[in-house]
Amino acid sequence: xxxxxxxxxxxxxxxxxxxxxxxxxxxxxxxxxxxxxxxxxxxxxxxxxxxxxxxxxxxxxxxxxxxxxxxxxxxxxxxxxxxxxxxxxxxxxxxxxxxxxxxxxxxxxxxxxxxxxxxxxxxxxxxxxxxxxxxxxxxxxxxxxxxxxxxxxxxxxxxxxxxxxxxxxxxxxxxxxxxxxxxxxxxxxxxxxxxxxxxxxxxxxxxxxxxxxxxxxxxxxxxxxxxxxxxxxxxxxxxxxxxxxxxxxxxxxxxxxxxxxxxxxxxxxxxxxxxxxxxxxxxxxxxxxxxxxxxxxxxxxxxxxxxxxxxxxxxxxxxxxxxxxxxxxxxxxxxxxxxxxxxxxxxxxxxxxxxxxxxxxxxxxxxxxxxxxxxxxxxxxxxxxxxxxxxxxxxxxxxxxxxxxxxxxxxxxxxxxxxxxx
Numbered sequence: 001x002x003x004x005x006x007x008x009x010x011x012x013x014x015x016x017x018x019x020x021x022x023x024x025x026x027x028x029x030x031x032x033x034x035x036x037x038x039x040x041x042x043x044x045x046x047x048x049x050x051x052x053x054x055x056x057x058x059x060x061x062x063x064x065x066x067x068x069x070x071x072x073x074x075x076x077x078x079x080x081x082x083x084x085x086x087x088x089x090x091x092x093x094x095x096x097x098x099x100x101x102x103x104x105x106x107x108x109x110x111x112x113x114x115x116x117x118x119x120x121x122x123x124x125x126x127x128x129x130x131x132x133x134x135x136x137x138x139x140x141x142x143x144x145x146x147x148x149x150x151x152x153x154x155x156x157x158x159x160x161x162x163x164x165x166x167x168x169x170x171x172x173x174x175x176x177x178x179x180x181x182x183x184x185x186x187x188x189x190x191x192x193x194x195x196x197x198x199x200x201x202x203x204x205x206x207x208x209x210x211x212x213x214x215x216x217x218x219x220x221x222x223x224x225x226x227x228x229x230x231x232x233x234x235x236x237x238x239x240x241x242x243x244x245x246x247x248x249x250x251x252x253x254x255x256x257x258x259x260x261x262x263x264x265x266x267x268x269x270x271x272x273x274x275x276x277x278x279x280x281x282x283x284x285x286x287x288x289x290x291x292x293x294x295x296x297x298x299x300x301x302x303x304x305x306x307x308x309x310x311x312x313x314x315x316x317x318x319x320x321x322x323x324x325x326x327x328x329x330x331x332x333x334x335x336x337x338x339x340x341x342x343x344x345x346x347x348x349x350x351x352x353x354x355x356x357x358x359x360x361x362x363x364x365x366x367x368x369x370x371x372x373x374x375x376x377x378x379x380x381x382x383x384x385x386x387x388x389x390x391x392x393x394x395x396x397x398x399x400x401x402x403x404x405x406x407x408x409x410x411x412x413x414x415x416x417x418x419x420x421x422x
Contacts, residue, residue, distance in 0.1 A: 021046045022098065024111035026085075031372055031399040035116045039085040043074070045100055045107075051079020057100045059083055064093035064112060064380045065328035065336065088115040092327055093372065093379050112372040112399075117383040122356040123325040127348075130357055133255065134303060141265040144172050146272060153180065156207045160185055161214035163207060165231065166221065168273055170266035177266050178230060179223035180207040182214035183279065191284030191421055192274035193220040196267055196296035198289070199248070199316060199331070201241040203230035213414060218286075219277060223270055225263045225296075248332045252341075255349045260317075264353070267300040275306060283422045284308050288413060290405060291331070291377055292316045294368075295355045298385065301366070302358030309420045310362065311413045312385075313405050314370040314377040318355040319384045321347055330355070330381040359385050365392040367416045369409060371401025 023044035033039050045052045055076045060068035061083075074081035085094055097110045127133070147169040156163035164181045184190060193213055197204070204224050213220040224230070226247070228240065251257035271285060285306045287297040290313030299317075301310035315330075322329035323336060324347075334341040334350070351357065366389055370382035386395055394416075396409065 019047055020102065020107055021049070022107070022109035024096070024098075024109070026111070026113050028113075031112075032114045032117070033087070035088055035091060035119075037115070038087050039094070039113055039115075040082050041085055041096055041111055041113070042080060042082050043076075043098060043111075044080050045076060046079060047102060052076055052100075052102065053078055055079075055100055055102065057081065057098055059099070060097050061085060062095055062097075063088075063327060064095055064378045065333070065375065066095075066326075068097070085113060091116040091119040093117065110373060110375075112379060114372065114379065114383075117379065118387065120380060120383045120387055122319045122354075122384050122388060123322045123329075124319050124351055124354045124356050126357050126360060127351050130352060133352055137261060137265060138268060138303065141171050141269060142272075144169060144175075144269070146269075146276065148273060150181070153207070156180065156182075156211070158208075158211055158215060161211050163211075163214075166273070167229070168270065170269040171262045175262060175266075176227045177223055177225055177270070178204065178228065179221045179270065180204055180230070181219070181221050182207070182211055183219045183277075184214050184217055188217075188279065189281040190217055190219045190279055191286060191417075192271075192277070192280050193218050193286045193288055193417065194267065194270050194274060194297075194300065195220060195222045196287070196289045196293045196300070197222075197224050199292035201226060201228070201244045201247070203228045203232070203237065205230075210410070212411065216414065216418070218414070218417070219274065219279065221270060221274055223266075225266060249334075249338065249341075252334075252349050253343075253345045255352045258349050258353060260353050263296065264299055264303065267296050268304050271300065271304055271306060286311070286417050288312070288417070290314060291403065294377075298355050298362065298366070299358045301364060302361040308364055308422060309417060310364060310366045311417060312366070312368050313409075314374055314382055314403060315355050315368070315385055316377050317353065318377070318381040320350045320354055322381060322384070328378040328380040331377050355385055356388050359388050360390070362389060363391050365394075365420050367394050367396070367413065369396040369398060369405060369413075371397075371403075372399040373402045376403035 025042045061070040062068040153163040250259040288311040289297040294312035294315035295317040318330035
């Protein structure tokens with residue numbers, strides 16, 4: 001079931017303390033068209049809430065994350081103009097990138113519209129030994145002794161929820177991850193929720209941001225993936241993090257040595273930890289995250305049969321080799337942002353770690369949200385993941401969103417989780 005959210009009236013879409021406002025209005029309310037169907041977008045530009053008359057706006061049109069194939073300009077009348085977006089012969093997204101100069105200052109905006117995106121299919125193929133490869137890795141990781149420490153973190157507790165800093169040995173002896181565990185103070189049995197992180201070399205920030213999970217009856221582990229203690233000083237973090245380099249390319253030549261193998265296995269071992277807790281309800285295991293965290297949620301749901309539901313925002317690591325099909329590939333955009341990625345070895349490794357191949361394995365309910373204007377995890381790849389899912393699934397599509405979700409949307413995910421508890 002697809003639920004479209006009209007967000008133009010939402011206050012958070014008005015740029016915070018900005019003098020100007022762009023408004024883009026496709027002539028289809030849901031921003032979707034069939035292939036071969038022509039599309040137009042009305043653009044509006046305001047300064048101090050006043051329509052800017054006779055302002056010239058330049059634009060370029062191109063495929064999602066692709067170079068421009070057409071350029072032009074329009075002059076606003078009463079702050080408005082219409083741009084012909086053309087059409088697409090094959091499923092995908094078309095992007096209109098806008099530029100205006102006012103009093104010497106450059107203002108940019110863009111809008112993407114879709115053409116039969118429900119028909120998008122991955123470029124990435126499923127390796128014949130995909131299942132065997134991951135079954136072996138799961139067995140290897142399971143032999144690592146479950147070793148952890150739990151330290152109270154009262155500074156992040158509330159009247160209804162306790163918080164703890166967890167250090168958990170994962171993957172192999174001596175390899176650790178950290179996480180903040182929040183749980184209800186009231187005695188009882190509760191579902192567990194694993195929340196993997198977004199991309200980057202970073203520790204856990206704002207552990208109270210989603211404290212409402214514990215306050216409303218869930219045990220939640222917000223984890224990091226690099227073994228970086230969130231209590232370390234800024235100087236320690238700078239020294240340690242500088243040694244990582246670009247972890248998403250680390251070992252990409254060999255599927256057995258790729259950095260993300262440790263990460264994927266750490267997510268499964270984190271579920272081992274959560275399901276060992278005496279206050280787990282013995283039934284419900286949920287994975288939830290956004291961007292890289294959304295990818296890891298889907299990967300874990302595909303790997304671990306204990307998972308009972310999955311929530312993902314704009315998942316990264318999805319159809320990563322899609323650029324070879326002449327369209328957008330998934331974050332980290334190996335073929336767009338890096339040199340030397342187009343080798344048989346690297347492409348082979350990508351297939352073993354690509355979200356689409358884990359999504360094919362998922363049989364539990366999945367809830368995904370994404371926006372069309374996202375240039376980090378483009379809508380092309382989010383649709384591809386959604387299209388390959390063969391399970392109960394729902395999507396909240398928020399066209400205007402770039403790479404973000406609102407607090408209201410994120411709280412709504414907890415409500416969805418609660419509705420799908422066993």
